[in-house]
Amino acid sequence: NFGNAFKNLYKGILTYVPNAPILSVDSKAKSVATPVGTFRGGVVNVIPNHRAGQIVTDASLNNDPTGRWAVVNPLNYASTIHPDIHILGDSQGTGLPKSGHMANSQAKVCADAIIRSFNGEDPDPNPVTASACFSPITSKTASWLTASYRYDSASGTMKRVDASFAEAPKPTSDGMQQMFQWANNIFADSFG
Structure with a gap:
């Protein structure tokens, strides 16, 4: 859309x-x-061109082949260079979409993995992250798309769950209302 x-x-x-x-x-x-x-x-x-934040470059953590992203373990978002540093959101190089919703989802996987490590446990071997994107198309309509991603142990990457992908058939005024509801929910979940 x-x-x-x-x-x-x-x-x-x-x-x-x-x-x-x-x-x-x-x-x-x-x-x-x-x-x-x-x-x-x-x-x-x-x-x-989109790339990780300057702090990632300054810390020499941008180690993907393009030099733009920090390669991380998608089970806990730990840097592959410095495992005690966790990187998520727009700076991580897993191939997942770059969005606030995705960063929120990654933060939950990361926090869970850190808590498990404090208890001497391994990270969840099958984490799932979710993405939602709303785009205002006009001053009164918006469109959206959603998808979920699941860890694939064979490739060591997060793969899209194809059945989870959904997209608005067209921009609507309902989509605009849903966008504001989504924003209120994600801000409350992220910032308390």
Whole structure:
């Protein structure tokens, strides 16, 4: 639905250019040069490649092949470099979606594993995390998608549970109300 909004609803109003390497940015001309052309606009939003926070780089914990993420054990989110440091959310390199909902879910797996370690126990061998994403599409409608992920011991990674994937058929006003309910719930769960 998010992609459809750019292709249909905002066609001719917004230009979305994903995955285009940026050659240069001219703030006075409000233009961005890429290998596929130069784009101009009244407002130009340049979004750099996503990567772990600077604290991860400063601590030399960004050890995935791209140097952008911290590789962690998905059973406890412990760094593979420093096992006493736990990294989750946008900085971890498990391949899971980068979202607040996912970070909240990872935090629960991590906390459970730490408590188990204090008691001399191993982490849960089958953790499950969940992702929910709400996107406002207009000022009155929103879309959503959800999925769950389960640890796969054969690969040592979290794999999406295909039957758990669901997506709104279209943006709706009910979706907007659900987005605010979800936000209130996730904020209360995360911050108390």
